[in-house]
Amino acid sequence: MSVTELSTIQPNKTVDARGTSCPGPILAAKKGIVDVKVGEIMAVLATDSGTKKDLPAWAKKMGHDYLGFIEEQGHFKLFVKRLK
């Protein structure tokens, strides 16, 4: 997805993992994904730059769809669509 497409997404839930480092953001994703329904989108806010690689790896393993990330002021916003 392009940055403009991503920035129009209204996530069903936003998980704030800013300030945490590995493995904080994927722990936050694991805890957060149960609160969205299948087909809904969760956003993860993170400051740890490794999350840009780690969250897609997590999503792939867990069978969810990683949509991409955008940069906001001082952090990344990453989007995952729950598939199961």
Added chain:
Amino acid sequence: MKKTIILFSGDFDKVLAAFIIANGAAAMGDDVTMFFTFWGLNALRKPVGPQHKKSFLQGMFGGMMPRGPQKLGLSKMNFGGMGAKMMRRVMRQQNVTSLEELMREAKDQGIKMIACTMSMDVLGFKEDELIDGLEFAGVATYLGEADESNANLFI
């Protein structure tokens, strides 16, 4: 899939790495079993444990080895404990999750932690001197777990 980790080392940095990997794997939906043996058992010691009558040598071991995650030293540049203190400070500054938090998280995530009873006998640790929530078993239990695992680490 299952992941198994043998934690042999009681060095702060190595224990930290083991718990980061374990928590990461659990967050990715894997079952994780950690098997603590020899110096790795030090990470599981209660800071203040109940007193037991021990042999002279086991008493020495118990007295000289670190009690719990707070007291572990670095594998390199420990400088008598100063290095570990500095490492902890840098970790706080960088917002790296502390070892204590990672150990709590491991418990919350249902990571199975097995303490090696043979090592406990050698080092003179009793079950109630180690943190709660552990299983106590030997090499066969670990190997049984490893059979079902697709990645196994010796740290």
